[in-house]
Amino acid sequence: MNIGIVCYPTFGGSGVVATELGIGLAKKGYKIHFITYSQPTRLDFFNENLFYHEVNIRSYPLFKFPPYELALASKMVDVVKYEKLDLLHVHYAIPHASAAVLAKQILKDQGIEIPVITTLHGTDITLVGKDPSYEPVVTYSINQSDGVTSVSEDLKKDTYKHFNIRREIEVIPNFIDLEKFKKQRKxxxxxxxxxxxxxxxxxxxxxxxxxxxxxxxxxxxxxxxxxxxxxxxxxxxxxxxxxxxxxxxxxxxxxxxxxxxxxxxxxxxxxxxxxxxxxxxxxxxxxxxxxxxxxxxxxxxxxxxxxxxxxxxxxxxxxxxxxxxxxxxxxxxxxxxxxxxxxxxxxxxxxxxFDITNILPQYEAYYEKVVAEM
Ligand code: GMT
CATH class of the missing domain: 3.40.50.2000 (Glycogen Phosphorylase B;)
Incomplete structure (x- = not known):
């Protein structure tokens, strides 16, 4: 499978999970295309299955706030089309899910179907997402995603409580690579x-x-x-x-x-x-x-x-x-x-x-399910 991963590339749990997921999948033979505004912190080595696409945000004197979400959606359209992606997996709802939904609609207009999976990480729901300034867009983009995962049962419950969600949310918890992350002699x-x-x-x-x-x-x-x-x-x-x-x-x-x-x-x-x-x-x-x-x-x-x-x-x-x-x-x-x-x-x-070897197969099975349902 050719998979596009969108995340926040610098410090922060959601970016770490997304990057480690991409690295783990690349090791298993998937082709992983990261689409972000800068190189993810942990992506500092070569692997033949890992690709990186930078989102370029064009500034213009008229823009008080350069429209990152639009630049991201345009980049997703480009990468899906030319790299022949099978799936887009976006981490953190704001603004990645809505940008992905927009990219999906643009691609549909061009005769290309691309499934979108959104992973909810926490503050995109519990703090920022439920604020009235974002809530309608978050609700719409979760409902328009082809698959939605949350990192805990509690976050799933919170999402149903605060948003009018019409689709099933799959819980796939955070994970760790115990081969890499273990007690050292210090x-x-x-x-x-x-x-x-x-x-x-x-x-x-x-x-x-x-x-x-x-x-x-x-x-x-x-x-x-x-x-x-x-x-x-x-x-x-x-x-x-x-x-x-x-x-x-x-x-x-x-x-x-x-x-x-x-x-x-x-x-x-x-x-x-x-x-x-x-x-x-x-x-x-x-x-x-x-x-x-x-x-x-x-x-x-x-x-x-x-x-x-x-x-x-x-x-x-x-x-x-x-x-x-x-x-x-x-x-x-x-x-x-x-x-x-x-x-x-x-x-x-x-x-x-929560070792990566237990959790990665859950993502793989979910990808298969979402793609099969398209
Ligand atoms: O904790 C933060 O403020 C960072 C935030 C993020 O989005 O990077 O972390 C959230 O996602 C992590 C990865 O899924 C979770 O392990 C953290 O618990 C979650 N943080 C909160 O819910 C506050």
Missing amino acids: EHFKTAICPNGEKLIVHTSNFRKVKRIDDVVKVFHKIQEQIPARLLLVGDGPERGHIETLCRELGIYDEVRFLGKLEAVQEVLSVADLFLMPSEKESFGLSALEAMACEVPLVTSNAGGIPELNLHGITGFVSPIGDVEDMTKNALHILKDENLPTFKTNALKRAKD
């Missing part, structure tokens, strides 16, 4: 950060309000009142300044390190004892799965699809959103030397359920 790194055997706590995100990093800092503050600990914060974004201030106000700035947008998250996770994810909304929680792949247990909120990943009392604990006291109690329980090894083992065991 003990020297742990010794440098935690010279006196302190417990190492990690959070990674895009530092947006929805991640509730205040709660990460508050939980850590309470943990280190009980046991020696250090906190590593990976990522960057709008909340960074505010979080630095909070750490100073709580008098824990020296125990916290801001690592910025680190590519090698795996190296940090390899030496972590606990991962905190207290998000307000989280359709799946790919970064939590990355932590589990490195044998790191979780303390999370019960937002969205997180409980479908983090098994309460087994791979970590799930607390109500904002319940800092409960999260602290759970963190201290996991961090006890007699409990930690079991939680670590369970985290890796659970991550195996």
Whole structure:
């Protein structure tokens, strides 16, 4: 099959999932054409089955907002026609699904049928998508797609709740390649950060309000009142300044390190004892799965699809959103030397359920089904 994949190419879970999916399919012999505004971050090597098509956005003095969606739709028309694609798979509804639906209509007018599959990732539904400024277009483009997948049962439920959807949504969860993403031997790194055997706590995100990093800092503050600990914060974004201030106000700035947008998250996770994810909304929680792949247990909120990943009392604990006291109690329980090894083992065991080898066939079967139904 010749497949076109559209996604956000830079940092962000949806782009990572789309890129890793394309890479995995290319390894299995599919021809994968990425259609994006810049080269996806993880697509930095040669494979004979991987192709890249850049969307060129022409600017003009009249355009206050250059119409990216139109340029994307035009590029999709071009690639489908000349590369003879069998399927378009777009990740994140806004604006990729509506651009794909437009491209499909243009191609139909030229006598070419192309199935469109839209994968919903989270904020395209729960935050941005349901805003009245986008909702009618999101609803229309989901209904006009030939197949729709969501990354968790909870996101599927939310989509039906907030949009008038007339079609079936298939749940295909996020995945990880455990051959590539696994615990590495980085003990020297742990010794440098935690010279006196302190417990190492990690959070990674895009530092947006929805991640509730205040709660990460508050939980850590309470943990280190009980046991020696250090906190590593990976990522960057709008909340960074505010979080630095909070750490100073709580008098824990020296125990916290801001690592910025680190590519090698795996190296940090390899030496972590606990991962905190207290998000307000989280359709799946790919970064939590990355932590589990490195044998790191979780303390999370019960937002969205997180409980479908983090098994309460087994791979970590799930607390109500904002319940800092409960999260602290759970963190201290996991961090006890007699409990930690079991939680670590369970985290890796659970991550195996989401290994790429289990999830990729679900996408392949879904592609076959959608193409057959055309
Ligand atoms: O978490 C973010 O803000 C980034 C966002 C994205 O679209 O890149 O992540 C969403 O998609 C990921 C991949 O499917 C999911 O694992 C994340 O849980 C989801 N984020 C939210 O729902 C907030």
